[in-house]
Amino acid sequence: MQVIVSAAEMQKLAEEARRQGKTIGLVPTMGSLHAGHLSLIALAKKSCDFIITSIFVNPTQFAPNEDFARYPRDLVKDAEACRTAGTTILFTPDQNEMYPDGYSTFVTVDGISSILEGKSRPTHFRGVTTIVAQLFLLTKPHRAFFGQKDAQQCAVVKRIGRDLHFDVEIVVAPIVREQDGLAMSSRNVYLTPQERSDSAVLHAALCRAEQLVAGGEQSAAAIVKEMRNMIQQKKSAAIDYIEIVNGDSLSVLDGLQKGMPALVLLAVRFGTTRLIDNTFLNVR
């Protein structure tokens, strides 16, 4: 595994790999790698023979009041995990490589960037789409791998891929969970033992939603109400949102219908830690 810090060098190596007929798979991350990230690398290896894992804690997707400074970083441990998982190139640019002095270009997606996560984090997706565009242009991937946990991010990235004609297939991999169902997240380390215990309610509430739908419930309001009740029983939980949306457009749904892909998404704070999770709801 090569570790590359320079953007120019990264791009040169990617171009060479393309010329040699390699199939490049990109796994973009902010580091602090967990089993979810490693599942993306494993998935990439199935269809690509040149795996680039990027680690960059991207400042533009954090608001000033968010956790950029304390976001967990452990490059040595991450590098070992990448090597073991079969990464070809670990790309770890520093901030000046991606946002040099005078940096002023942003990629924005109207509409789906300002709903759900975008409501409480208005500049978040502008940061995500800008760094993803940079990473795509530097690593020239044939396929890029994202986790379903960040469902809205996946939708936004697919949108810029389609709109700007990035020659990249966006592959979305399933959520990887802890034993009690909590979705893997680098932010889980922030949780106190009590909050960590309470946070299992998120997956339980999502499972309850699936059960309700399997039992014939088609009212979004009824499903959300029951989830809300479950989560509110945990003292450390404060719900930001629970929404049922069209899985493609992310537009809010009043009711479920057979054949329409639906997604229930939630964001809940436990103390100072904000967690997100989601699951598909399929009317059979």
Add this chain to the structure above:
Amino acid sequence: MQVIVSAAEMQKLAEEARRQGKTIGLVPTMGSLHAGHLSLIALAKKSCDFIITSIFVNPTQFAPNEDFARYPRDLVKDAEACRTAGTTILFTPDQNEMYPDGYSTFVTVDGISSILEGKSRPTHFRGVTTIVAQLFLLTKPHRAFFGQKDAQQCAVVKRIGRDLHFDVEIVVAPIVREQDGLAMSSRNVYLTPQERSDSAVLHAALCRAEQLVAGGEQSAAAIVKEMRNMIQQKKSAAIDYIEIVNGDSLSVLDGLQKGMPALVLLAVRFGTTRLIDNTFLNVR
């Protein structure tokens, strides 16, 4: 010469050309080709062996009150000119290929997009940078060729190229002029005979600025004042702006200095037709 309408097909051909080791040169245009455009194709041929000329009248760079509908279009004549000039692929997508239903992604550059042209055309450069990003991703050029007449556009395109890491060399070619000095522009056809005659004053005023600087004048205000006086003598002329700026950053200069690249830029209306022009000012 192949004429390609499909974005997907364009991208496939560009990728194949890259794999075959061709050097791709892109000349992006809005059609209605004149000697200025043809000089770009000729320049591209000097260093590239696979020339893509694009013709697309890009709606997002026109404001609702501007001339999108009446912008001159003559695809048959343009195609013949491209063929004669040595274009390999003429890419003429229709609007749905570049802005399909639900299109919502934009590339923006803060700062230099909102000065000069951007003051009276606030959404113009957002349209330019968005279509340029799309064209770069579809045609995968090694070099892209732009005309110095659109000096601010060149600066904005260089900025997105650098910031987003487009693997493209931006080449800027000199302004091509009519015999009386008027800069070639597809919009010159809008001018009445009187306006066309008056419009020669733009180049005369730029030449006067060069003379003043050669004679030792270093005050931007003094140079602009004399240019303004010359242009205002033409009854059909209405000055939008005349500014002297740093040639790299486009920030406004009060005075010229030896060794600092300076550019004098102007926008002037003749009747309903808005023309732009510029020249470098070099203190010796």
